[in-house]
Amino acid sequence: MYIYICSHFEMVNDLKRFLHWGPITFFSLLICVSWTTLHMNSMLWPPNESFASMANLGIYLASNMMTLLNFIRAVTAGPGYLPKKWQPKHINEMKFLQICKACDGYKAPRSHHCRRCDRCVKKMDHHCPWINNCVGWGNQLYFIYFLLYFALTMLQASVILSLAFYRGLFRRHFIYHGMRHLATIRLNMLNAMLTMFSFGVAVGSIMATGKLVYNQMKSVFTNQTEIEQWIVKKARFRRVLNAKHSQMFLYPYDLGWLTNFNQVFDWDFQQHGDGIVWPVRKGCDQYTLTREQLSQKLDKLARTRRYRCIYPATGHWMPIWSQGLMTGICIPYTDDPRICLEPNDLVHVTRIQDYWLYGERVQQPNEKERRKGPKRGWLPSRCVIEVTDNDESAGGDGDGD
Known part of the structure; x- marks a missing residue:
C-alpha cells in the first residue's frame, strides 16, 4: 500500500512538471514546426514518389519521436535527489561537508541545492526551464540525447522549409521556363507565414541547441558540471593570489576523457553508482572538492x-x-x-x-x-x-x- 501511494505521488508530481511554461512552449513550438514541415514536405517531396522521399519522411518522423521520448525521459527520470536529512555514514566526515538548511541535512559530494526544485540534487549541472527540472546524475544522458535529436529534427526541418519556400516563391518562374516538375509548391498567406515563422524557430533552435550540446559534451569529457567548472576556476584563482598554496588545485573526478565519457554514455542505460560516492584520481579523495568549497565559503564570508x-x-x-x-x-x-x-x-x-x-x-x-x-x-x-x-x-x- 505504501509503495502504491509513493508511486502514485511520483506520477502526479511528474505530470505537474509538464504544466509549466517551459514544456508547454517546447511542445507548442515543436508541433507548429513539425506540422508546417510535414505540410510543405508533402508538396515538395511526396513520400509516395520514390524510396528516397519515403526515407526522408521516415527519418524526420523518427527524429521527432526520439526527441519526444528523450524529452519525457529527461523530465520524468529526474536528476536524482539527495534524501532529506542526509548524513554521511561516519561522523568524522561531517566536517568536510556543507550543511543544507532547506533539506535539514548535509550536502553529499557533487550535490547542490536547487531553489526551484527545493531539493539537493546529485551531480547538479543546472536547472533547465525547458524540461522544468534539473540536469544531473540521473538524467544527463537523456538530456543530451534530447538535444542531439532535437537539433537533427530542426536541421532537417529548416532544409525542407527553405527549399519549399524558395520553390513556392518562384513557382511562376518555373512554369514560365517549362520546369513544371519544380512548381509543386502552392503558397498562400497562411502557409507562407507559418513557413517563415517555423524556419526562424528552427534556425534559432539549432543555434541554441548547438551551444547546449557543446556545454554538455565539454562537461562529459572533463567530468565537470557547470557548477564545478566555476568552483575549479575559483580554486585556481585563489592559489594564484595566495602564496601559501604551493600546489595547483587537482580536480578529483577527471579520470581521462574515455572513462569520463563511459560514466555518462552507458549503452545499457544504467546509472553508475549511487550519485554520492564517486571514483577519484590518484592523490585525491572523496572530499577533495568539498574541502575546497568550504575554503571558498570562508573566503566569501571574509569579503x-x-x-x-x-x-x-x-x-x-x-x-x-x-x-x-x-x-x-x-x-x-x-x-x-x-x-x-x-x-x-x-x-x-x-x-x-x-x-x-x-x-x-x-x-x-x-x-x-x-x-x-x-x-x-x-x-x-x-x-x-x-x-x-x-x-x-x-x-x-x-x-x-
Whole structure:
C-alpha cells in the first residue's frame, strides 16, 4: 500500500512538471514546426514518389519521436535527489561537508541545492526551464540525447522549409521556363507565414541547441558540471593570489576523457553508482572538492559587507517607479530572485554592481513570524547603506549563513 501511494505521488508530481511554461512552449513550438514541415514536405517531396522521399519522411518522423521520448525521459527520470536529512555514514566526515538548511541535512559530494526544485540534487549541472527540472546524475544522458535529436529534427526541418519556400516563391518562374516538375509548391498567406515563422524557430533552435550540446559534451569529457567548472576556476584563482598554496588545485573526478565519457554514455542505460560516492584520481579523495568549497565559503564570508536598509525594496524585477530609471534598466541579467526589504533590515552582501547588490537578509531575533519571499537575492543599491563594525546599528546582528 505504501509503495502504491509513493508511486502514485511520483506520477502526479511528474505530470505537474509538464504544466509549466517551459514544456508547454517546447511542445507548442515543436508541433507548429513539425506540422508546417510535414505540410510543405508533402508538396515538395511526396513520400509516395520514390524510396528516397519515403526515407526522408521516415527519418524526420523518427527524429521527432526520439526527441519526444528523450524529452519525457529527461523530465520524468529526474536528476536524482539527495534524501532529506542526509548524513554521511561516519561522523568524522561531517566536517568536510556543507550543511543544507532547506533539506535539514548535509550536502553529499557533487550535490547542490536547487531553489526551484527545493531539493539537493546529485551531480547538479543546472536547472533547465525547458524540461522544468534539473540536469544531473540521473538524467544527463537523456538530456543530451534530447538535444542531439532535437537539433537533427530542426536541421532537417529548416532544409525542407527553405527549399519549399524558395520553390513556392518562384513557382511562376518555373512554369514560365517549362520546369513544371519544380512548381509543386502552392503558397498562400497562411502557409507562407507559418513557413517563415517555423524556419526562424528552427534556425534559432539549432543555434541554441548547438551551444547546449557543446556545454554538455565539454562537461562529459572533463567530468565537470557547470557548477564545478566555476568552483575549479575559483580554486585556481585563489592559489594564484595566495602564496601559501604551493600546489595547483587537482580536480578529483577527471579520470581521462574515455572513462569520463563511459560514466555518462552507458549503452545499457544504467546509472553508475549511487550519485554520492564517486571514483577519484590518484592523490585525491572523496572530499577533495568539498574541502575546497568550504575554503571558498570562508573566503566569501571574509569579503562579506554589511548593509542596512533605509528605503523599502519591493522585490520587483524592474523597479523603475520605486527605484529610478537606471536601476530599472541596468538590472542583473540572471534568474536569481529579488528580495523584499523593510527599513532597518540588515543584509550581508557578497556581490556588488553599479545599481544592484547581491546578498542575504539577516533574520532578526525579534521577528515574530517568518517573512514571505526569498532571503537571498538581488536588491537595489540605493535602498541600503553600508554599516561598519563601529556602527551601533550593526552591533549584535547574527551571521546570516
